[in-house]
Amino acid sequence: MKRKRFSKLALACQLFAAAGGFTVAAQDPGQVTADSQKSNKADRELTQKIRKSVVSDKSLSIAAHNVKIISRDGMVTLRGTVKSDDEKKSIEDKATEIAGQGKVTSELTVTGSGSR
Secondary structure, three states: OOHHHHHHHHHHHHHHHHHHOOOOOOOOOOOOOOHOOOOHHHHHHHHHHOOOOHOOOOOOOOOHHHEEEEOOOOHHHHHHEEOOOOHHHHHEEEHHHHHHHOOOOEEEEEEEOOOO
C-alpha cells in the first residue's frame, strides 16, 4: 500500500512538473497548451496512463520523460523536445496505443544531440 501511494505521489509530481514546464511569450490563441488540459476524469486518466507509460520506459532520456502530454476531449497533444527520432517515435507510439489511432497530435522536436 505504501509503495503504491508513493508511486501515485511520484506520478502526480511529474505531471505537475511537466505541466509547469516552459512558458512561451507569444502563443497562437488556438494552440493547445497545458493550461487547456481538461479537468474531467477521462482526460486526467488518459494523461496519467500515457505519462506512466512514458516514465516507466527507462530507455528514454529525462527530456523524453518530461514532454508535455495534454488531453482534451479524448484528443492528445504531445509537446516538447526529445534526444532522438527513436525517442520521438516511442512516445508517439505509446500515446497512440493508449489514446487510439488518429487521436494523437505530435509537436515533439528532436534536439541536435543524439546522446541520452
